[in-house]
Amino acid sequence: MCTLEKRGNLFLLTLTGDNEHRFNPDAIATILSLLGQAKSQAKRGSVLITTGHGKFFSNGFDLAWAQASGSLTGAAERLHQMVESFKPVVGALLDLPMPTIAALNGHAAAAGLMLALSHDYIFMRKDRGVLYMSEVDIGLSMPDYFAAMVRSKIGTSAARREVLLSGKKIRGEEAVALGIVDSAAHDSAEGVVEATVGLAEKLAAKKWNGDVYASIRKSLYPELCEILGLKATIFATPKL
Numbered sequence: 001m002c003t004l005e006k007r008g009n010l011f012l013l014t015l016t017g018d019n020e021h022r023f024n025p026d027a028i029a030t031i032l033s034l035l036g037q038a039k040s041q042a043k044r045g046s047v048l049i050t051t052g053h054g055k056f057f058s059n060g061f062d063l064a065w066a067q068a069s070g071s072l073t074g075a076a077e078r079l080h081q082m083v084e085s086f087k088p089v090v091g092a093l094l095d096l097p098m099p100t101i102a103a104l105n106g107h108a109a110a111a112g113l114m115l116a117l118s119h120d121y122i123f124m125r126k127d128r129g130v131l132y133m134s135e136v137d138i139g140l141s142m143p144d145y146f147a148a149m150v151r152s153k154i155g156t157s158a159a160r161r162e163v164l165l166s167g168k169k170i171r172g173e174e175a176v177a178l179g180i181v182d183s184a185a186h187d188s189a190e191g192v193v194e195a196t197v198g199l200a201e202k203l204a205a206k207k208w209n210g211d212v213y214a215s216i217r218k219s220l221y222p223e224l225c226e227i228l229g230l231k232a233t234i235f236a237t238p239k240l
Helices: 025-040 064-069 072-095 111-117 144-151 157-164 174-179 189-204 209-218 222-227
Strands: 001-006 010-015 047-052 057-058 100-103 107-109 121-125 131-133 183-186
Touching: 001 025, 010 025, 010 189, 025 072, 047 189, 047 222, 057 111, 064 072, 072 111, 072 144, 072 209, 072 222, 100 189, 107 189, 111 131, 111 144, 111 222, 121 174, 121 189, 144 157, 144 222, 174 183, 183 189
Parallel strands: 010 047, 047 100, 057 107, 100 121, 107 131, 121 183
Antiparallel strands: 001 010
16 A cells, blocks of 8 residues: 655655555554654654556545445444544654655545645645645535544635635636645655655755754644644754
């Protein structure tokens, strides 16, 4: 489902294969484990890039796995299991002691968009890929941390309405205009990764203290971090 590669100071987390990169319990556990590996190897100058192969960055939770339970009750229980098990993934990204960049190779929908928004920066392709929150279209309620993520990361009420209440599939240029992503000027998946590597190398050169970086990040999103059970660490003011 995914791999973690270390290139100098850069960690490259890749959702592999040409499928939709749906999140079921096994996939979620693997991503969480790889984020733990990146955290354990972090040092000054570390940066994480997350990307994928194929048409999809991620199309969200594995609804087919939920429906395979054979009953409405079983499906609801499996969906709840995925919602709860994905929560630590979001927490791990916000707590990761390094800058994080999502390089969207294709579509990012529902939990896939939440994965992207959990990063500090998001780059998209201009020729392919949409952002899409499908819940309003398929009749699913919004998990509390999903809603808090949107309130924390998407700045205007108009943009939040477009994302959550319109069922709209938002392409790269519009996503930049709405302030959801940072760049959508790339013609291929390789171009997106190349651009994010360029940004990552600039960030790595800063050689920031990763624990301080993570603490400042968490302080920016108090509502979201409270729901996730994260607390910002207070560091002593250095002497000048």
